[in-house]
Amino acid sequence: MEGSASKNSERSQATSNDGCPKCSYTGTLNTFKWVQPEGYPIPYQVATVELCDCHYERQFRKYNATETFTPKEKEYTFKNAIIDDSNIEQYTVAIDFVKNIKQHMEDGMWLYIFGDEIRVSEVSKEKGFTLEAYGTGKTFMMQCMANAFSHRRIPAIYVTEESLFGDIKATYDKGSEESEHEILNRYYNVPILMIDDIFTAPYKEWAEGKLFSILDERQKKNKVTIMTSNYALGRISQRLPLNGGKIASRIKGQSILIEMIGPDRRENKRTA
Ligand SMILES: [Zn+2]
Numbered sequence: 001m002e003g004s005a006s007k008n009s010e011r012s013q014a015t016s017n018d019g020c021p022k023c024s025y026t027g028t029l030n031t032f033k034w035v036q037p038e039g040y041p042i043p044y045q046v047a048t049v050e051l052c053d054c055h056y057e058r059q060f061r062k063y064n065a066t067e068t069f070t071p072k073e074k075e076y077t078f079k080n081a082i083i084d085d086s087n088i089e090q091y092t093v094a095i096d097f098v099k100n101i102k103q104h105m106e107d108g109m110w111l112y113i114f115g116d117e118i119r120v121s122e123v124s125k126e127k128g129f130t131l132e133a134y135g136t137g138k139t140f141m142m143q144c145m146a147n148a149f150s151h152r153r154i155p156a157i158y159v160t161e162e163s164l165f166g167d168i169k170a171t172y173d174k175g176s177e178e179s180e181h182e183i184l185n186r187y188y189n190v191p192i193l194m195i196d197d198i199f200t201a202p203y204k205e206w207a208e209g210k211l212f213s214i215l216d217e218r219q220k221k222n223k224v225t226i227m228t229s230n231y232a233l234g235r236i237s238q239r240l241p242l243n244g245g246k247i248a249s250r251i252k253g254q255s256i257l258i259e260m261i262g263p264d265r266r267e268n269k270r271t272a
Contacts, residue, residue, distance in 0.1 A: 023052035056191070059155035063190050065146035068158065076143045086262040087137065093258050094141050098148045101224070105191055108222030110255040113138045116232035120261045135264035138228040139196055145226065146194060156192035161201055161211075168210060184210075188217040192224040199231050199239045212243040219250050227251075232259075 019025045029050045036043035066074055078098075083091045090113075097104065097111050115133035124131045142158075149156045159167075164187065171180040187193060193214075201207050218225050233252050237244030 020052060020054040023054060025054075027052055027055035027058070056155055057153060059191065060153045063155040063157050064150055065156035065158040065192070065194060066150040069143070069146070073143055074147060076140055077147050078144050081137075081140065081144055082265065087260070090258045090260055091141070093256060094145060097226075097256065098145055101149070101152075101154060101192075104224050106222075108219070108254070109224060110251065111224075111226045111258065112229065112233075112251050112255040113141060113227065113258045113260060114229040114232060115260040116230060116235060118235065119232050119259070123261060131261045132264040133230060133261055135266040136260040136262050137265050138260045140265075141258075141260070142194055142196060142226060142228050149192060154192065155190065156194060157186070157190045158194040158196070160196045161198045164195060164214075165201055165207055165210065184214070187214045188221065189223065192226065193218060194226045196228050198227045198229045199236060203240055205242060208240045208243045211240075212247055215247055215250055219254055225254075233257075 020027075023029050029052050031048055031050055032045040033048050034043045035046055078091070078095055081091065094111075094113075097109075103109075115136050115138060117133040120131050120133040146156065146158045167183050168180055170176055171178055171183055198211075215225065231239060233248045236248040236251075240247060
């Protein structure tokens with residue numbers, strides 16, 4: 001599969017500066033499309049600008065979602081996930097999201113994977129048996145997605161909310177290599193941003209404000225955002241008194257939702 005000759009030639013094309021023969025290293029392709037609006041008798045051509053494949057290839061070298069994964073985490077895939085009656089619906093949605101990722105990147109679709117203990121106690125009462133909100137495999141599911149993106153060489157960043165804020169704070173130290181502006185720009189613009197355990201930070205105005213600006217920019221720029229959370233949408237404003245309502249409405253307007261409640265799977269040594 002890894003034909004080394006063809007792989008090497010691909011690599012040298014993409015890294016040399018006058019590089020990509022398809023787009024002359026501009027990263028975009030100017031093409032023409034035939035269109036025929038309804039009620040108009042003759043088809044005609046319009047110029048369109050499309051992203052060249054080398055655009056994402058170059059970004060992938062900077063942004064590989066699994067870069068910080070342990071060797072074990074790199075093995076978490078949809079193929080070896082434990083999928084059963086209690087989570088097959090949820091996995092179907094996650095797998096479809098990955099399959100349709102190119103379309104989602106055009107539309108700026110988001111995915112919100114959540115399990116909320118308050119919801120769980122309501123649903124458990126309704127159903128007459130006990131479900132769990134924690135340990136149901138939200139992180140595991142998102143790691144499977146990250147591995148799938150990495151395998152397909154699709155640029156993405158995977159962070160916990162904690163390390164996201166840590167990255168920003170580190171720029172306040174003297175001698176920091178990157179500025180806050182640079183870090184924020186990376187989080188505003190990366191094609192796919194995956195935030196694990198969002199809304200868990202001990203919130204201060206500062207953190208709320210940063211989180212809001214990241215999500216707000218990503219919505220405006222049509223960038224895919226994937227999150228895991230212990231909060232149903234209706235409870236976000238309890239966590240974030242200043243911006244929670246605005247953040248929840250952005251997530252609601254932009255996201256496919258996956259609710260993960262069910263048996264605690266941590267006994268299977270699979271998840272956190
Ligand atoms: Zn190109």
